[in-house]
Every structure is written in structure tokens, then in C-alpha cells.
Amino acid sequence: MLSADARIEIRRVIREHARLPVDVDTLDDGADLFAAGMTSHASVNLMLALEDAFDLEFPDRMLTRGVFESVGAIGDAIAELTPSADGNLPLNGGGA
Amino acid sequence: MGLRVGIDLVSIDAVEQSIRIHSARYLRRVYTSREVRDCRAPDGAPDPRRLAGCFAAKEAALKVLGVDDEAVPWQSIEVHNDRLGSPSIELTGAAERLARRRGVTDLDLSITHEGPLAAAIVVARVRDEC
Numbered sequence: 001m002l003s004a005d006a007r008i009e010i011r012r013v014i015r016e017h018a019r020l021p022v023d024v025d026t027l028d029d030g031a032d033l034f035a036a037g038m039t040s041h042a043s044v045n046l047m048l049a050l051e052d053a054f055d056l057e058f059p060d061r062m063l064t065r066g067v068f069e070s071v072g073a074i075g076d077a078i079a080e081l082t083p084s085a086d087g088n089l090p091l092n093g094g095g096a
Numbered sequence: 097m098g099l100r101v102g103i104d105l106v107s108i109d110a111v112e113q114s115i116r117i118h119s120a121r122y123l124r125r126v127y128t129s130r131e132v133r134d135c136r137a138p139d140g141a142p143d144p145r146r147l148a149g150c151f152a153a154k155e156a157a158l159k160v161l162g163v164d165d166e167a168v169p170w171q172s173i174e175v176h177n178d179r180l181g182s183p184s185i186e187l188t189g190a191a192e193r194l195a196r197r198r199g200v201t202d203l204d205l206s207i208t209h210e211g212p213l214a215a216a217i218v219v220a221r222v223r224d225e226c
Contacts, residue, residue, distance in 0.1 A: 019110070039110070045118070
């Protein structure tokens with residue numbers, strides 16, 4: 001289960017890097033980001049920015065559309081990759 | 097044997113921004129070392145215009161492959177240019193395995209640039225039962 005801070009951070013990264021034509025805060029956790037206007041190239045930026053923010057690297061097996069298609073899916077992936085399994089932010093705060 | 101077509105459009109500005117923000121990591125995660133070498137401007141810097149065409153080609157190829165939620169790293173789709181500048185596609189690793197499973201062969205590619213955009217079309221043969 002991701003912490004509330006981690007979920008807020010995911011939304012910040014989406015807002016700054018996914019180039020959505022809508023405010024991410026108008027979307028619920030399950031909303032499809034691609035359907036909301038995120039391009040495939042923007043999803044690359046989102047992936048790299050999430051890696052910076054959470055101090056992790058998405059392995060090749062996770063480079064699928066499904067992993068980046070919603071706030072909830074991203075949160076699940078980060079929880080899986082974060083050793084403590086709660087998506088705690090790194091000590092540097094993970095700012096872009 | 098049928099035909100399948102994939103198309104993609106990429107903003108050159110978006111690629112330029114990715115290079116600026118994520119620099120070498122963006123290049124390393126998306127493009128092969130050969131593509132990075134082939135997509136350099138005369139001054140040796142990465143050329144966002146050519147990289148945008150390359151990225152569009154990769155995404156067009158993914159559409160031809162009929163990727164659903166399989167993991168297909170971008171580097172497993174490599175764009176080549178011959179001596180005359182004509183582009184072609186080589187599939188390796190996960191992309192090659194998926195093409196074999198889906199009966200996709202004989203991929204051909206065209207890339208174009210106009211103003212702030214790069215576009216690519218990939219055409220391929222597909223086995224009828226796929």
C-alpha cells in the first residue's frame with residue numbers, strides 16, 4: 001500500500017511530465033491517462049521522471065502500457081519496486 | 097497473407113525537451129547506440145528531429161506488431177538508414193519474438209518531417225490466421 005505522500009508525488013510527476021491536456025487532479029486513480037491525452041512519448045518522460053522521484057528503475061518487464069496507464073497502476077508498480085513496499089519517498093524528497 | 101499498417105506522429109519539441117531534462121538516460125532507455133550515433137547533428141549533439149522520426153518509427157512498428165500489454169523495450173526495434181538515407185527496421189529480442197508469434201514479417205518503413213512534427217508509417221505482411 002502506497003503512502004499518501006507517494007500518491008501525491010505520483011500526481012505531481014504526472015502533472016509536470018505527462019503533458020496531459022487536463023489537470024490530473026480531475027482524474028480518479030483508475031482513469032486511463034492515455035485516453036486522457038497522454039502520448040506514448042510523454043509516457044517515456046513520465047517513466048524517467050518517476051524513476052528520478054522514487055529513486056528506482058523500471059525493469060524491461062514493466063515497460064508495458066498497463067503499468068503507466070493510470071495513477072493506480074503506477075502506484076502498484078512503484079509499491080512492487082520499492083523495497084519497503086510502501087512507496088516511501090527517498091530522503092532527497094524526489095523533486096524533479 | 098494480409099497487410100498491416102501502423103502510423104505514429106511525434107512532436108520534435110517533446111523530444112528536445114526529453115533530451116534537455118533527462119539527457120543521456122533518455123537516449124539510453126529508448127534508442128540503441130547505433131540509433132544515437134546515426135541521429136547526431138553535424139555538431140555531434142543529438143538531433144531531436146531525427147530522433148523524433150526514429151521514435152515514431154518504433155511506435156508505428158509496435159502498432160503493426162499488435163502489442164497489447166506485452167513488454168517490448170524500445171531498443172528491440174532498431175531503425176537503420178542505408179547510404180542513401182532510406183530507413184528500415186530490424187527487430188531483435190522481445191520485438192522479434194512477438195513478430196514471430198503474431199506472424200508479422202517483411203516490415204517496411206517510411207519517415208517524414210514537417211515543421212514541428214515527425215511521422216512514420218510501417219507496413220508489414222501478416223499471416224492470415226494471425
